[in-house]
Amino acid sequence: MxxxxxxxxxxxxxxxxxxxxxxxxxxxxxxxxxxxxxxxxxxxxxxNIIAQGLRRGRSRTIVVVAPDIYQPGISGIISGIDRRIQDSRFILITVMTQGSSRRELKILRTLSTMMASGVVLIGHPFGQINSTEMIRDAIGMEPSLVYVSRTFQESNVLEVCPDQLSGMQQITDHLIEKGHRSIGLIVGVNEHPDALIKIRGYKRSLTAHNIEIRDDLILEGFFRPEETRAATDVLLERNVDAIICTSDLMGISALQHLQNKKLSIPDDIAVAGYGGTIWADLVTPKLTTVAVQVEELGQYAAGLLLDEIEGNDLDSNFAIRPVSLRLGESV
The missing domain is CATH 1.10.260.40 (lambda repressor-like DNA-binding domains)
Known part of the structure; x- marks a missing residue:
């Protein structure tokens, strides 16, 4: 050898x-x-990366912990991280939690023995992990840490998030400008931090246009087609004239379900998604959505992480990255 x-x-x-x-x-x-x-x-x-790590006290690895790498948004973030570190001497390892906080804690405790130089945590898992203190208790104090789309807004950790509040205001404003006044909202899970931010943006837009806020028009789709279709049926019974879904895949499920009911999109009812994924352009009519630049999000987060690992000065620990309305034909 x-x-x-x-x-x-x-x-x-x-x-x-x-x-x-x-x-x-x-x-x-x-x-x-x-x-x-x-x-x-x-x-x-x-x-021998492990041996090198033993000599330096850290291995030259960056670990990405994500709920599900097959979700288009998450895979885009990971791709951006990978692009950013390609020219560095770090290697990237990705592990999945399946959205479970219990599994995430188990993974973090395992990582504490790997001597990783940095850890990227993507999204909020479902459960009770609600502070950096809990994460540091599991992983230890050594690895540099950055959150992507996990908003704790703590001064002692790097955070990079898309501007979900603005994005939801933009899509709701657009529907109102198109004449819609009874707008339903289908989120993944009501109490999830990401959903709470989007609900706030939705309500802020309605208030700005003097439209009554009806909590009975905010339903859960759990990011699954069957539950999204069921929520769509409930909103139809409540006479909405537009539906916003907080993911493109839920938006597509709602759109196709409405078409199966012989409703014309957008003439009979408008539908919008969120995420700006490639799937939004693969349906007819094309789905109007909020585009999150996920690769840029990943590259930006990886850049912050590398700077911290190398001891470079940072302008800020918290960054909100812009999103934009992407018009299709469904509104």
Missing amino acids: ATVKNVAEIAKVNVSTVSRYLSGELSVTPETEQRILDAIKQTNYQP
Whole structure:
């Protein structure tokens, strides 16, 4: 098995130069870098990341903890994180919680033994994890930590969030400008922090236009087609003329369910989604939605995390990234 010494001999550099280059502690000239890379390829040398971590006290790994990597928004965030760290000497590991706070805590306790340099937590799990103190108790104090779309607004941790409040106001304002006055809202889960922010934006828009707020028009779809269809039926019984869903997939479920009932979209009833995913453009009519720039969100979060790991000064620990209305044909 090839060793650092073998690589150093072929590259004609010191062993310490190879070791420090591989650990990211040393910058070398392009010519030296190419000799080292050629030597690694020639010898098929495989760096031992764990051993390097033991020597430095941290491994050069960044761990992403996400509810479900198959959700379009989350996969986009992870893609952005990966793009941002490609030019660094870190590797990315992604694990899923399936939205469970119990599973998240179990994962975080496991990560405490991995000596990761940084951890990215995406979204709020369902459960009682409601402070950085709980997370630090599980993971320890060492890894740098950044939240994406998990709003604790604590001064001692990095947070990056899309502007969900503005996004929901924008889509509700748009429907009102189109003449709609009885607007139903289907969220994932009412008490989820993300849903609470969106409900606040929805209500703020209604209030600004002097439209009565009716809590009976705010229903849960649990991000599943069957429950979304059931919520859509209830809203129809309550005579809404428009429906906003807080995810594009729920919006598509509602739209197709209404079409199956022989209702014309948007002539009989308008439907809007949230997220700006590719799925919004794959239905007829195209779904009007709020576009969240998820890759940019991931890149921005990864940049903050790398800066903190390297000890660089940060302008702010909390960043709200803009969202925008993306018009389709469903409103």
